[in-house]
Amino acid sequence: MDHRSLDRKAISKSSNASQSSLSVTDSSFSWHSSTVVVGGGDQRSQSQQMICIDLKHSLSNTLPSGYSRRRPHAFALQQADGGVYVFSVGSDEQVAAWTSTLNYWAARESKEPLIGGVGNMEFGWGECLQDVIGTPDRYKIRPGAKSVNISEWRPPVPPGMNSNLSETEQYANLQRHIDSLNKDLDGHREIKAKMSKRFLPRTTAYIKALSNWEAKQQYLLHEIIKYQNYCDAIEKALALQAEAQLTAK
Incomplete structure (x- = not known):
């Protein structure tokens, strides 16, 4: 850092x-x-x-x-x-x-990131997980599953443009984004068991895939904390404005 x-x-x-x-x-x-x-x-x-x-x-x-x-x-x-x-x-x-x-x-x-399109790069949780079948307590690999080339996952670049929303609109928008991030985090955590089954332990693909998984989890956690701080800051400002208006009456 x-x-x-x-x-x-x-x-x-x-x-x-x-x-x-x-x-x-x-x-x-x-x-x-x-x-x-x-x-x-x-x-x-x-x-x-x-x-x-x-x-x-x-x-x-x-x-x-x-x-x-x-x-x-x-x-x-x-x-x-x-x-x-x-x-x-x-x-x-x-x-x-x-x-x-x-x-x-x-x-x-700050403008919240747009939802990106699905690319053809494999980070360890894409199409390769279709080869994992069964229930969470009895996952197994589909016969004939091929080896996978794992690419390095990197956090998306945040938008460079400014948000033009009002305080209340920005607050609501950021709250929706936090909800979306929490859903992404829950889904990301759920796929770890499948990933662990899909790749043989201690192989290069396994190490890369799990490293990608950890990197994305840390990114999502940081984003949730960041946007929650943003919401807290705007909420505090709105409360102070409301208090000032009441005092002025």
Whole structure:
């Protein structure tokens, strides 16, 4: 996993100091660095963007306080490609605020993956399982079953376009996607017994097929956690809006 560590530097006591700041604009998360001159006027005009991170399909999590003595208040932002940025801020409250904000915008802007077509590549759970007959407690291989060439399974690339749905529409859409992911996970777990019967233990095909199965299971679990965090973030925002409207009356 690619770890990219960025610290939020404190302002020194000298007249010229380096200052870092974090900002979120729609689906982008930016880290700025600027030279602060005491009495120097508008500091924003002197800032330089150091990095800009696309939040679509990202997930931010609080890191435990024991993560680092030098960084007692830190959070991690994992991108869709697996890359991870670690940010250190000033307090637990700031960590909670940043992770909540980042996950909210990731939830608003991320479009759920489309259901892909069925290809002709075999990962260990395709047509080859038609050679496994019988009931789960008495599976057996059909006579004459041929050897199978197993390809490496890779997670689908998430959509790069932004979602244009409203908060309530996006929430409902993501909930439906979570239901679909849970069904996929249940079905994926059910086929493991057939796969174990279809391939001879310790063979290359068996090792590849089971490796693919594990990879897809981990992917589905991660996606369920990610989209559940998205739904929680939008649900919290909707609740705050409803509370504000009641207070305003």
